[in-house]
Amino acid sequence: xxxxxxxxxxxxxxxxxxxxxxxxxxxxxxxxxxxxxxxxxxxxxxxxxxxxxxxxxxxxxxxxxxxxxxxxxxxxxxxxxxxxxxxxxxxxxxxxxxxxxxxxxxxxxxxxxxxxxxxxxxxxxxxxxxxxxxxxxxxxxxxxxxxxxxxxxxxxxxxxxxxxxxxxxxxxxxxxxxxxxxxxxxxxxxxxxxxxxxxxxxxxxxxxxxxxxxxxxxxxxxxxxxxxxxxxxxxxxxxxxxxxxxxxxxxxxxxxxxxxxxxxxxxxxxxxxxxxxxxxxxxxxxxxxxxxxxxxxxxxxxxxxxxxxxxxxxxxxxxxx
Ligand code: ADP
Ligand code: MG
Numbered sequence: 065x066x067x068x069x070x071x072x073x074x075x076x077x078x079x080x081x082x083x084x085x086x087x088x089x090x091x092x093x094x095x096x097x098x099x100x101x102x103x104x105x106x107x108x109x110x111x112x113x114x115x116x117x118x119x120x121x122x123x124x125x126x127x128x129x130x131x132x133x134x135x136x137x138x139x140x141x142x143x144x145x146x147x148x149x150x151x152x153x154x155x156x157x158x159x160x161x162x163x164x165x166x167x168x169x170x171x172x173x174x175x176x177x178x179x180x181x182x183x184x185x186x187x188x189x190x191x192x193x194x195x196x197x198x199x200x201x202x203x204x205x206x207x208x209x210x211x212x213x214x215x216x217x218x219x220x221x222x223x224x225x226x227x228x229x230x231x232x233x234x235x236x237x238x239x240x241x242x243x244x245x246x247x248x249x250x251x252x253x254x255x256x257x258x259x260x261x262x263x264x265x266x267x268x269x270x271x272x273x274x275x276x277x278x279x280x281x282x283x284x285x286x287x288x289x290x291x292x293x294x295x296x297x298x299x300x301x302x303x304x305x306x307x308x309x310x311x312x313x314x315x316x317x318x319x320x321x322x323x324x325x326x327x328x329x330x331x332x333x334x335x336x337x338x339x340x341x342x343x344x345x346x347x348x349x350x351x352x353x354x355x356x357x358x359x360x361x362x363x364x365x366x367x368x369x370x371x372x373x374x375x376x377x378x379x380x381x382x383x384x385x
Contacts, residue, residue, distance in 0.1 A: 065159050067187050074168040075152065080175035081182040086148040086201065090185075096183035099199050105206060109139035115192035120236055122136040125163045127254040128194075129170025134256045135277070136196040137178045141263040142275035144208040145200030147178050152185035155196040171303040178258060208266055208273035213291035213333040217271050219353035220339075222262045222330040224305040225280055227252035229324020230312055243310055248307040256328040262347055266332055269342065273332035276340055279323040281373070283331055284361045291333075294358030300366045303350040322363065323373070 065073075075081060075092045085091045089097040100106050113132050115121035133150065140147050152171070175182060179197065230252035233239040234246055241249075259275070266273060272291055276283045282299070288295045302321045309317045333355050334342075342349055353364075363372045 067159070069354070070164065071185075071187055071215075071351050073330045074164045075182060078172045078175075078182060080180070084179075084181045086192075087181050087183055090181065091184055096149065096151075098183070098199060100148075103204055104201040105204050105207065105351065107140055107143045107145035107202050108197065109134045109136065109143075110195060110197045111139070112193060112195040121192060122255055123235075124254075125167040126170035126173075128254050129167040129172075130174045131170075131253070132194050133171055133174040133178070133180075134258055135326075135328065136198045137174070137180060137260070138256065138258040138275040138277070140198050140200040141258040141260045142273055142330060143200070143202060144206065144263040144267040144270075144273070145202040146264065147180035147198065147200045147260065149181045149183040149199045150175070150196055151183060152279060153188075153197075155188045155193045156199070157190065157192055174255070178260060180184075182203050186266060187217050201357060203267070206267045208263065208332065210272050210274055210287050210290035212271040213287055213295075213355045214271055214335070215291050215293055215357045217333040217355040218333055218339060218351045219284065219297060220332050220334050221280070221303065222332070222351050223327075223348050223350075224303045224308070224321075225276070225327055225329060226302075226308050226317055226320030226322075227305055228256065228326035228328075229279075229320040230308045230317065232324075232326075237259040241373050244308045245311045248305060249311060253326060256326070257373065258328060259330045262330055265342065265345070265347060266330075268335075269338040270334050271334040271358065273330055276325075276327045276329050276331050278325045280327075280331065281322050281363065283360050287333065288360050291355075292359070294356045295353060295361045296356055296364060297361060298355035298364050299371065300351065301352045303352075322368045330344050 081091050086099055088099050227249050231249035272287050284295045304317045365371045
């Protein structure tokens with residue numbers, strides 16, 4: 065199969081590549097053309113997933129397609145943006161029809177789920193890796209950035225933490241678990257749901273936001289730094305799923321929630337006055353701490369003792385001390 069045949073059969077022909085709102089011209093020309101409504105800004109983010117680093121190799125291509133797009137779209141959710149389109153740069157060692165068919169179906173399923181259209185990409189030969197660029201729109205000046213947290217704000221998350229990290233030993237085949245435990249954990253890992261609606265609901269309300277990709281403590285550190293504030297997080301308040309606690313036990317579940325990556329749940333800061341209306345609207349918001357004057361992230365136990373761990377999150381290139 066040649067490059068053009070591959071693009072045509074598996075990507076240009078996918079339902080998610082048939083254009084839609086905001087897409088003036090899709091796959092097939094030198095560039096795609098997007099239309100951004102007047103008064104809105106374009107939000108753009110790129111993510112690369114490398115086989116053996118970001119996902120096990122080999123792995124199920126349907127799940128890989130689904131997960132890699134979810135990870136990329138999650139950055140739009142974190143900015144409060146509405147998805148428009150994405151591009152896919154795919155590097156493949158060999159081309160098998162079965163692999164491509166399953167990958168494209170997984171990609172398409174998540175694209176439909178998120179309302180985002182495939183508008184272009186690149187296809188090359190080499191070690192398996194995927195790069196996705198997602199494009200969204202957000203009313204000018206209303207994007208949720210990392211830099212607006214204020215002392216007195218609440219620190220909140222949009223759902224249970226640690227499930228994807230808890231699933232890792234299952235994904236790698238190091239452990240097994242009964243279906244009622246493995247099922248929910250693996251679902252969080254393989255098909256994280258970008259919190260797009262929550263991100264949009266937080267526009268004009270949250271003072272800062274991001275999606276948790278590297279672990280709660282590490283990512284909250286980004287908010288603390290960008291906003292020049294301190295974040296106090298209460299360990300007892302972390303929302304943990306029943307499946308995670310039953311699989312790992314309470315202590316290890318809490319560690320997964322604090323340090324585990326891949327959750328793609330939103331973390332954000334919110335003036336207390338904004339909370340009641342959002343809860344009344346049914347948003348799954350958990351308050352886990354507060355913003356204070358100062359710097360960095362401090363983890364507190366139930367007695368208010370500082371139990372901040374010394375290492376946090378995953379970094380590809382560690383900062384030199
Ligand atoms: P060019 O040589 O102009 O960069 P290509 O030959 O690489 O164009 O690609 C032809 C068309 O197919 C372009 O519109 C490009 O965006 C699209 N395309 C290539 N690879 C992919 C892919 N993996 N998924 C979606 N679209 C793709
Ligand atoms: Mg090209």
